[in-house]
Amino acid sequence: MTAQQQAISASGSVLVRAGAGTGKTYVIVERYVELLNRGLRPLEIVAVTYTERAALELRARIRTRVQQTHGHQPDLLAELEVAQISTIHALAARICRDHPAATGVPPGSSVWDEPDAQLRKGQWLEDAMLQVELDPFNALGYSRLRQMLEVLHREPYTAYQALERAGSSWEALIQDVRAEAWRDLQERPAWVAAVTVVSTDYGRDDDAIERSRRIAVQGLERIEAGEPLTGAGLLATIRLNGGKKAQWRDLESVKAALKTLRTLAGAPLLTMAYGVADEALRAELPLLSSAYRRTDDVLAQRKQRALALDYADLELYALNGLQQPDVAAYYARRWQHLMIDEAQDTSPVQAELLGLIGAHGDLTVVGDDQQAIYGFRGAGHNIFQEFEERILTAGGTVVTLQTGHRSRVALQERLNIGARAVLGETARPLTASRTDGEHWPTSLMGLIDASGNEAEVVVTTLIQLLKEGRPIKDAQTGQERSLRATDIAVLARRWSDLNGIRDLLTEQGVPWVMAGGGNLLETPEARDTWALLRFLADQDDSTALLALLRSPHFSISDPQIDRLRQDHTPGEAWWLTCGRSRDPIVQEAVQILEQVLREHMRLTPRRALQLTERLTGYRGALARWPDAERHLVDLTACHELVETLQAPLQDCNGTATRLTRLIQAEHAILRPPVRSSDAVTLSTIHGAKGLEWPVVALVRIDGAARAQPPALRLASEFGVAYQREGEETAGLYTLLKETGRQREEQEEARLVYVGMTRARDYLICSSSRPAAPAVQTLMQAGILPSTATAEDAPH
Incomplete structure (x- = not known):
């Protein structure tokens, strides 16, 4: 069976x-x-x-x-x-x-869609904060308290559990986690090997490295005696300068072992301690908890009155x-x-x-x-x-x-190696059931271009594969045929990582399509819409005006903007500067915007957008761009978003404010897909989950997105903590930060695994950062080359 x-x-x-x-x-x-x-x-x-x-x-x-x-x-x-x-x-x-x-x-309640939910909750949270007592504001400040409340309201179930644990048994919790971390460390092969070296190799009494070795031995003894913080403190003082080779059996091995002990023993989970910062945090958290519960009550009341649920x-x-x-x-x-x-x-x-x-x-x-x-x-x-x-x-x-039915044998064998490299001992190898393609070209291509031209290298490789007509197995017929553009997917962690690929495919005349659409708010059409609404709401918003002038609405060049800058008086609104300009193109732009300003008060924001586009020929300009269909679909989606945001007052000011909040909150609104019969698919790895293609190019494999640290950290099993300004780090914050970081690193590794396993016949892994830890790991596994280009890349 x-x-x-x-x-x-x-x-x-x-x-x-x-x-x-x-x-x-x-x-x-x-x-x-x-x-x-x-x-x-x-x-x-x-x-x-x-x-x-x-x-x-x-x-x-x-x-x-x-x-x-x-x-x-x-x-x-x-x-x-x-x-x-x-x-x-x-x-x-x-x-x-x-x-x-x-x-x-x-x-009678109805369910909000995500953009509407994000928008209204943001507005209502500001109103709810007006009903919070002054003490939380005095302790945390308005902006910081708002950021913390936004994090808590994002996960209300976890927030309540974490706040209930606030201050409970922190000291014992920190000690238990620290003790477990030390037990785990002492079983790690690297630690055991380093301990063995410093315990068995000796130098002369006057040798600098021998003095460091003895300090390390003292530190290890303190750790064994149940005093890990004292031991870690001793290991942190180790110096690696000096040492005479003639006095040692293997000086370099001893130095390497000492460095390993110093580094591993300095990990935050091993050295964290309950202290004064934790006591201060414990005293302050009830204020945050009170503010959260009060705002949650107000939000619940507002939702009930609006008959709305998220x-x-x-x-x-x-x-x-x-x-x-x-x-x-x-x-x-x-x-x-x-x-x-x-x-x-x-x-x-x-x-x-x-x-x-x-x-x-x-x-x-x-x-x-x-x-x-x-x-x-x-x-x-x-x-x-x-x-x-x-x-x-x-x-x-x-x-x-344990039997894989997606990837052919040659590729599955390489995927097993890649899985072990990124997932470690937890990786479960699969046995491929597909026996076709035994005589096809190599299944994996690793590409590294340290000069920063990763996108160019990847696109060149894809075009070469298409020209060669690489054989693939048709998923519908089960028969072998030549590769087509629709058989290829380029995957990355973030949509922004695909911009260079997209532009080069366009230049080379290779059709492409965004799977899942990407984020509408990051498109040029959304930025142009945002600029126009902000200007109509406030003519003193010079940033919006300059963005509008540069947009396809008017296509005013940078040299023309520079000439305008020469006429600009410091402190003066740019709208007045434009009004004095003798440049005929700028004069035409001013006339059009004056007409829109005269009429927009009687129009809905969406109608104002349409009027401006008609007067400026904006839609026609987009239609002449490469991949025009994509841009026109995005423009329609922006109009539909404005239709949603303009209620209830139907004014540009309120609509611009709501759109600004969505953009500043980095909210993602999926772009509508553009259908194409034969196009390369561009997608995030998250968007590709559950899908597969004959050829997958996994780009920017070198590391995770660097997000801003959250205003606070929370976990239902530990509690809530944040970094208090100007003070040392609380032990609980260290615990939450480090356990969160470990989970994020593990998830990043799984993300690479998911990306690799979308491929049926060929996989391309690429990076422009050969020194990155993730790249080094894949190099050692043979998934990425240690040279500038892969030997098995197409020529």
Whole structure:
């Protein structure tokens, strides 16, 4: 019996570890049919997955398979159409609809879409802060307190749990985590090897390195005696200067060992301590907690009056309902089996909600902890393991799928090496089932260009592959054919990392399409829209005016702007400077803007945009750009966004303010996709999850995005902490910062793994930073070359 068959036919509950390309959707569909064969009805089975796209695909595949196995049974098929096969949020909405009184949902409420939710919550938070007492503002300052509250309101479930732990047993917690970190360190091979060297190699008494070695031995003795902070302090004083080779068996090895001990013992988790800063933080946190609870109450009241819910509200209301005995009993009678897809992406509140739903029935949990990449959205890093423990405790089955059906043998072997390089000992190698393509060219191309021309190297390689007509396996027909543009995807961590690729593909005449759209707010059309609205709201906004003049509305060149600057009087609004200009192009721009200013008060903001575009020929200018269709689709999407933002007052000032808040909050609004029959796909790795292509180019593999540090850090198991200005770092803040950093680094490694495993036939990994740690790791594994170009790149 294969692992897939074992997972499908398992009695009771089952957890399925499904690596990339091992056929997890096939298992879920066949498991669903198996449950029907055992006598369950579709209305007794709940299946949840991560996205609406995945839910629609799952329902369609189940429907097709049920028709194949059960024939045309109208009652069964009709029941299947209304069965709960959906996202978790749709499931939560169902519970709130079924039991509005028990869940507490105000009658007539509707669910916000994400941009609207972000916008309104930002506005209402400002209003709510007016009802906070003065003490939190005096202690933290307005701007800082607002930033902290924004972080807490982003994850209300975790925020309340973390605030409840505020100040509780911090000292014991810090000591326990520190002690565990020391135990882990003393088992690390690098530490053990270094200890062995400094304990067995000796120099003369007057040798500088011998003095450092003895200090290290004293430090190690203090650590063994249960005084790790004293020991770490001694190791921190080690000096590596001096030393005479003739007096040592291997001086360089001793120096390397001393450096290893000093470095490893200086890790923040090993040296953190509870102190004065923690006491000050403990005294201040009740003020933050009071401000958060007050603003949360005000936001809840505003939402109730507006009859509006966001996704976090849906989850919390549904959880509240399921905690009522009568609601729990209702679903225990109705739902006998719960199927969870992509379980590694489940958040703590979602895990608790699903746990209550599945408390009285069996579970089918499918996922891959190697592909957990949504920690930034609140997904719990250890929830998949908790599902596994629950199922094993209940006598269920755990199955690991180890046969990969996506990548051909040659590529899968290299992917196994890459997985081990980025994931370490936790990596699970897969055996490829595909035996085709044995005589095709090499499956992996590593590209490094330290000169900074990474995009050029990647695009040149892709074009060469297209010219060669590299053989690939057609996913639809299963037959070999030559490579086409539509078979290629370029993936990166961030949309901005794809800009250079996009521009070069355009220059070379290679069509491309953004999968998932990217962020609409980062497009030129959004920036031009923002500039126009800001100018119409305030003619003294010179930054907006200059951006508008440079835009395709007027296309005023930098030399013309420089000439304007010569006429500009310091402190004067640029609008007045433009009015005095004798440049005919500037004069024409002023005349058009004056006409729009005269008429915009009677127009909605969207109508004002359309008037300006008609007078300036903006849309026609975009139509002449390369990839015109992409820009015109983005412009339409910007108009639709303004339509949403302009309510309720229909004025440019309010609309500009709302759009500014979205942009400054770095909110992401997906661009609508542009359909193309044969184009290279550009996507973030997150957007590519669950998808596959014959050729994948994974670019900028050298490291993670460097985000601004959050205003505060929180974890439900530890509490809440922040860095107090001008003071030493609290031990709890160090704990939260370091555990958070470790989780982020692990997630970054998994992100690389997800990107690599999207490829079916060929994988290109590229970087322009050969010295980056992630690149060095992949170099050592042979995934990236140690020279300027890869030997196996096409020529």
